[in-house]
Amino acid sequence: MREITVRVNGRLSRRTIKDNELLLDFLRDRLEVRSVKAACWRGECGLCTVKLDSHLVKSCLVLAVEADGKEVKTVEGISPEGELSPIQKAFVSHGAAQCGFCTPAWVLATHELLQEKPHPTQADLVEATSGLVCRCGTYNQIREAVAEVSGTTARPRHMKESLARA
Numbered sequence: 391m392r393e394i395t396v397r398v399n400g401r402l403s404r405r406t407i408k409d410n411e412l413l414l415d416f417l418r419d420r421l422e423v424r425s426v427k428a429a430c431w432r433g434e435c436g437l438c439t440v441k442l443d444s445h446l447v448k449s450c451l452v453l454a455v456e457a458d459g460k461e462v463k464t465v466e467g468i469s470p471e472g473e474l475s476p477i478q479k480a481f482v483s484h485g486a487a488q489c490g491f492c493t494p495a496w497v498l499a500t501h502e503l504l505q506e507k508p509h510p511t512q513a514d515l516v517e518a519t520s521g522l523v524c525r526c527g528t529y530n531q532i533r534e535a536v537a538e539v540s541g542t543t544a545r546p547r548h549m550k551e552s553l554a555r556a
């Protein structure tokens with residue numbers, strides 16, 4: 391057991407954890423950040439994606455102790471005042487959230503991409519979201535949502551095909 395201190399969405403949390411505790415379990419079970427989802431627990435679905443300092447990571451592949459002294463951002467952190475961010479609004483207007491299970495991870499990844507590259511190319515989008523899966527198949531809608539926020543008008547192409555080629 392050991393004590394760690396992690397800043398999650400701007401809020402400092404100090405907890406005693408097991409040495410082998412996953413960051414995923416730390417966020418969901420101890421801090422009740424339930425937007426962080428899980429389906430595979432082995433790095434394949436991407437639903438547990440969070441930002442750890444400056445990088446997106448799959449929190450099922452990271453030990454909580456590795457986040458000690460660091461900053462974690464989840465989808466809640468992109469709209470701290472409770473108002474939907476532009477990419478969240480675009481997800482709604484383009485129907486990019488179907489069952490919604492994967493949506494927090496996709497919103498976080500695309501939001502961070504747009505922060506870094508306000509006008510991303512298709513290749514940028516594929517790279518930034520590689521490893522993220524949507525079982526409802528909303529890849530085109532997600533692409534359209536990103537295109538709307540970035541002000542590009544590229545014709546939708548099936549993103550899953552692009553992901554397969556990447």
Ligand code: FES
Nearest residue numbers: 431433435436450
């Ligand atoms: S639960 Fe982490 S990648 Fe699937």
Ligand code: FES
Nearest residue numbers: 488489524525526
């Ligand atoms: S919206 Fe259902 S899994 Fe993506």
